[in-house]
Every structure is written in structure tokens, then in C-alpha cells.
Amino acid sequence: MLMSDEVDAVAPRDEDAVRRSVEHMAMMLADMGFPRMPSRVLMTMMSAEETSLTAGDLADRLSVSPAAISGAVRYLMQMGFVVREPAPGSRRDHYRLPDEPWYGVTTAKRGFYGQFSDEAEGVIDAAGGEDTVAGRRLADMRDFFLFVQDQVGSALARWQEQRQQGRSARR
Structure with missing residues (x-):
């Protein structure tokens, strides 16, 4: 199987277990x-x-067609999970994970919660306000997303602190 990078494994890999x-x-x-x-x-x-x-x-690793991979990496690039890079001297693109992909995607998507909450505010008013059944449901949804936005922000800050402490301890 053709690999993109040469790798010297530190410990033996169980490829079947990895695939499963x-x-x-x-x-x-x-x-x-x-x-x-x-x-x-x-x-x-x-x-x-x-x-x-x-x-x-x-x-090759997934035993699927290149077309299936093309659509998947396009989706992952739009989400921020994958970065495409040209390989010097090659016509093939290489795909890599950005640094801290989960943190980056979560940070980028965090703004959605506030935008969704703002949009819900307009729907609450259009539905007759928070005193209606629909208005109460929509207000609960708005409040939930505002809470999640706040908590995700706090969690991301704590994660960065923890990550820095872990890096300092390894040095």
C-alpha cells in the first residue's frame, strides 16, 4: 500500500483492531x-x-472508490476538519488534519448558537410572544442555545488552560 509519509512506528500497530x-x-x-x-x-x-x-x-484503506473519498473530504473541508495541500512535484493533493481539529471546529461553530438564539427571538415575537404555547417553546429553545453558547465558551477556555498545563509538564 502506498503511504504518503514514511513512518517509524514506536510500538507495533494492530491494523485489524485499528480498522475495526x-x-x-x-x-x-x-x-x-x-x-x-x-x-x-x-x-x-x-x-x-x-x-x-x-x-x-x-x-485503499477504506476499500471505497476515489469518488466517495472526494465527496467526503469536500464535506470535511467545509466543516473545518480537513485541510487540502498540494504536494510539490505531484498532481495529487494531500489531506491533513489541522492542529487541534476538534477545538477549531467547536470554536468556529460556537457562533451558531448565538445566531440561532437571535433568530429565535424574532420567531417568538412573530408567534405572539412568550405567553403563547409556541412562544414558550421557542423561548426555551433560545435560552437553551444561549446557555450552551456560554458553557461551550467556558469549556473551550478550560480546555486551552489544561492543554497548556499538559504541554508545560511534558517539557
């Missing part, structure tokens, strides 16, 4: 609403020792 885990985690993400093929590609990239993979590498 990738498929299981992808299924879990799909059960939460994340599209199945992008889930498989993301988990394959997360579990790879290489820093980047080509569409061919991903297709």
Missing part, C-alpha cells in the same frame, strides 16, 4: 447525524500515523 475501531467510531458519529463516509474518512485520518494522506491512500 475506525468503523465503530464512524458508526457512532453517523448515529449522531454526521454523514457516514465523512465519518469513516475522519476517523481513518485521526488514526493514521502519517501527517497527510492522499485520496488514493484513503480509498
Whole structure:
């Protein structure tokens, strides 16, 4: 199998166990609403020792067509989980995970909660205000998303502090 990067493994890998885990985690993400093929590609990239993979590498590892990989990486790039980079001297693009992909995606999507809450405010008014059944439901939704926005912001700040402490301890 052609690899994008040469890798010297520190410990032996159990490729069958990695593949089973990738498929299981992808299924879990799909059960939460994340599209199945992008889930498989993301988990394959997360579990790879290489820093980047080509569409061919991903297709080989997942036993799927390059077209399936193309759509999946396009989706993952739009979400902020994958970055495409040209390979010098090659016509093939390489795909890599950005630094701290989960943090970055969560930070980028955090603004959605506030925007959704703002939009809900207009619907509450249009539905007759918070004294109506629909208005109360919509207000509860608005308040929930405002709460989540605040809590996600606090959690992200704590994560950065914890991550910095962990890096300092390893030095």
C-alpha cells in the first residue's frame, strides 16, 4: 500500500483492531447525524500515523472508490476538519488534519448558537410572544442555545488552560 509519509512506528500497530475501531467510531458519529463516509474518512485520518494522506491512500484503506473519498473530504473541508495541500512535484493533493481539529471546529461553530438564539427571538415575537404555547417553546429553545453558547465558551477556555498545563509538564 502506498503511504504518503514514511513512518517509524514506536510500538507495533494492530491494523485489524485499528480498522475495526475506525468503523465503530464512524458508526457512532453517523448515529449522531454526521454523514457516514465523512465519518469513516475522519476517523481513518485521526488514526493514521502519517501527517497527510492522499485520496488514493484513503480509498485503499477504506476499500471505497476515489469518488466517495472526494465527496467526503469536500464535506470535511467545509466543516473545518480537513485541510487540502498540494504536494510539490505531484498532481495529487494531500489531506491533513489541522492542529487541534476538534477545538477549531467547536470554536468556529460556537457562533451558531448565538445566531440561532437571535433568530429565535424574532420567531417568538412573530408567534405572539412568550405567553403563547409556541412562544414558550421557542423561548426555551433560545435560552437553551444561549446557555450552551456560554458553557461551550467556558469549556473551550478550560480546555486551552489544561492543554497548556499538559504541554508545560511534558517539557
